[in-house]
Amino acid sequence: MVTGRTKTFVDGFDEALSGGIPGNKIVLIKGSTGTMKSSLAYYILSKNASAGKNSLYITFEQDRKSLEQQMSSLGFMDTKGENLLHIFDLSKGKERLEELSEKIRKMGEDGSVASQGGKRQDLVISLLRRKIDEMRDRMGFELVVIDSLDGLHLVMNPENARVSMFEFFEWMRRAGLTCLVVCEESLESSDPKGPEIHYEDFLADGIIELRMEPINNIDIQRRIRCVKMRGTNHSTDYYSFFYDGSGFEIAKAIST
Numbered sequence: 001m002v003t004g005r006t007k008t009f010v011d012g013f014d015e016a017l018s019g020g021i022p023g024n025k026i027v028l029i030k031g032s033t034g035t036m037k038s039s040l041a042y043y044i045l046s047k048n049a050s051a052g053k054n055s056l057y058i059t060f061e062q063d064r065k066s067l068e069q070q071m072s073s074l075g076f077m078d079t080k081g082e083n084l085l086h087i088f089d090l091s092k093g094k095e096r097l098e099e100l101s102e103k104i105r106k107m108g109e110d111g112s113v114a115s116q117g118g119k120r121q122d123l124v125i126s127l128l129r130r131k132i133d134e135m136r137d138r139m140g141f142e143l144v145v146i147d148s149l150d151g152l153h154l155v156m157n158p159e160n161a162r163v164s165m166f167e168f169f170e171w172m173r174r175a176g177l178t179c180l181v182v183c184e185e186s187l188e189s190s191d192p193k194g195p196e197i198h199y200e201d202f203l204a205d206g207i208i209e210l211r212m213e214p215i216n217n218i219d220i221q222r223r224i225r226c227v228k229m230r231g232t233n234h235s236t237d238y239y240s241f242f243y244d245g246s247g248f249e250i251a252k253a254i255s256t
């Protein structure tokens with residue numbers, strides 16, 4: 001079980017988090033499109049890899065090539081830590097997971113995964129858990145990114161996604177994993193799907209919000225804030241969030 005904190009390596013932000021993200025926690029990285037959610041998640045893993053920590057990045061959205069191209073353009077492909085950051089490409093997740101689940105169904109009615117409830121959403125989570133377990137046995141990581149929850153939702157049957165996800169988060173905590181879950185936040189202030197869709201906010205132990213803030217009628221500035229982090233005395237302020245050419249840093253945001 002991991003008890004230490006995982007540093008974000010965002011200059012100034014770890015201090016605002018009392019040292020970083022606590023171990024065995026599920027933390028959402030939430031924001032609208034283009035707010036650099038994936039970049040931040042990848043940056044945290046790459047910096048931790050450079051510090052000798054193994055990690056796994058599960059991508060349901062961008063494929064490995066596109067992800068690596070972008071991270072390389074940002075200078076996040078650290079050669080020292082490269083072989084400690086593992087990418088599991090499920091960008092064609094639906095096809096790949098359906099293919100796998102079909103094979104398992106064919107294994108017979110009493111096949112271990114097929115008999116775990118029979119619901120499709122449980123099957124997807126069971127397959128994912130198996131795969132994470134199997135990869136962890138080989139690679140020994142404690143830090144996982146899921147990019148994104150919305151991508152995972154597309155693969156799952158949305159019915160009872162909340163229950164399945166609750167169990168999945170519980171399983172990850174028990175397995176001693178610290179998990180960063182990237183989440184798309186609608187640009188619309190009133191979400192027609194209602195509050196049910198935001199169940200992840202209270203299932204998660206922490207939320208880091210990224211946003212783009214208009215500072216006048218032309219300029220936009222990136223912002224970051226820790227909305228919640230269980231077990232942590234943290235700042236809830238918005239900070240300006242900068243990419244400085246090789247990494248991220250924060251500065252006190254000036255009220256507009």
Ligand SMILES: Nc1ncnc2c1ncn2[C@@H]1O[C@H](COP(=O)(O)OP(=O)(O)OP(=O)(O)O)[C@@H](O)[C@H]1O
Binds near residue numbers: 037070074
């Ligand atoms: N080399 C770079 N230098 C500076 N900024 C960059 C660079 N590459 C990408 N960006 C910025 O990062 C943004 C994309 O970041 P990222 O893909 O992490 O966002 P995201 O929040 O994950 O988006 P999505 O919702 O599409 O998944 C781009 O729109 C651009 O503003």
Ligand SMILES: [Mg+2]
Binds near residue numbers: 037039
């Ligand atoms: Mg992304």
